[in-house]
Structure formats: structure tokens, C-alpha cells
Amino acid sequence: MTTYGTMPFHLETERLILRPWNESDAAAFCALLAERGKGTPTVEHIRTSIAELLAATATTGIALLPIQRRDEGDFIGYCGLIVGRSTLEEPEIAYELFQRAHGRGYATEAADAVLDAAVATGRKRLWSTVGTWNTPSLRVLEKLGFERDHVSMEDNGEVVWLTRSLP
DSSP states (O other): OOOOOOOOOOOOOOOEOOOOOOOOOOOOHHHHHHEEEEEEOHHHHHHHHHHHHHHHHHHSOOEEEEEEEEETTOOEEEEEEEOOOOOOOOOOOEEOGGGGTTSSSHHHHHHHHHHHHHHHOOOOOOEEETTTTOHHHHHHHHHHHHHEEEEETTTTEEEEEEEEEEE
């Protein structure tokens, strides 16, 4: 097995800061997940989830990071690398933003910074999985150079698997 470097856990772009989770993110994370329309998790549940994310980061060397806008300082979502449906050697890039932050290029900007972080680990390929209905996310991935690999059927519908080779 090849050993990969640990990804940087503090990333900055022109407009965004991606950083490790802290307990104060729990309420905003709850609100973000509530936008999915499947109920609102409790703050206690999300605090547990944050602890699990931090533990996974310590084990894997990859992270899902909160995104905050540099000027406003507000939490607008998350972006990072996860094992997800893939592997630690070829992880998935994942992101989700509040609806109020959609359409401003934040997802592309954050994901581009995460791509650079993935390159720094020595990885050669990333995956992403997106519901076929999620046209905005598919556009973000296309802008970042991801290409469709295949489609699978899951309990919640069709999922497009995309891949991107890293330099």
C-alpha cells in the first residue's frame, strides 16, 4: 500500500477559509442539513458527528472542512475529501452549501482548493458521486475537470460517478 501525505486542514482562497471543525459549528451545520428537507438533526447529534469527523481525519489524513466566507466570517457549508463510496487511496471530493450561497462560485472555489490539497497528499485520482438530478453540482465538477465514469442505481435514485486524475 502506498503511503499518502496528510492533506492541509487550513485552506484559504480569495473569498473563503476552509478550516477544521469546532463545536461552535454545530448549530449552523444542523441548519445546513435541514435544508435537505429530511428533518433537522439535534445539535447534540451534530456535535457527535463533528467529533466523528475529527476522529476520522486523525485516522485517515483527509478531511471534510467547514467553509466560511473570509469577509463575513459566516459558515456557508463544507468541502473536502471523504472515503464515502470510494477508497482512502482514491477518495471522494464532497461539498454542500447553504442555498443562500448557491450560484456565486463558492463551491467551485472551495473544491479547487481541496483539489490542490489532494495533490499535496500525493494522490493520483479523485472520485465524486452526485445524484443525476443535481445539475449545479455536476456543473461544478465539470468546471474542475471531472469526467463521468458510470451511473449506478441506489435507494435514493441514480448516481453519477465522476473521476479526475491529479497531476
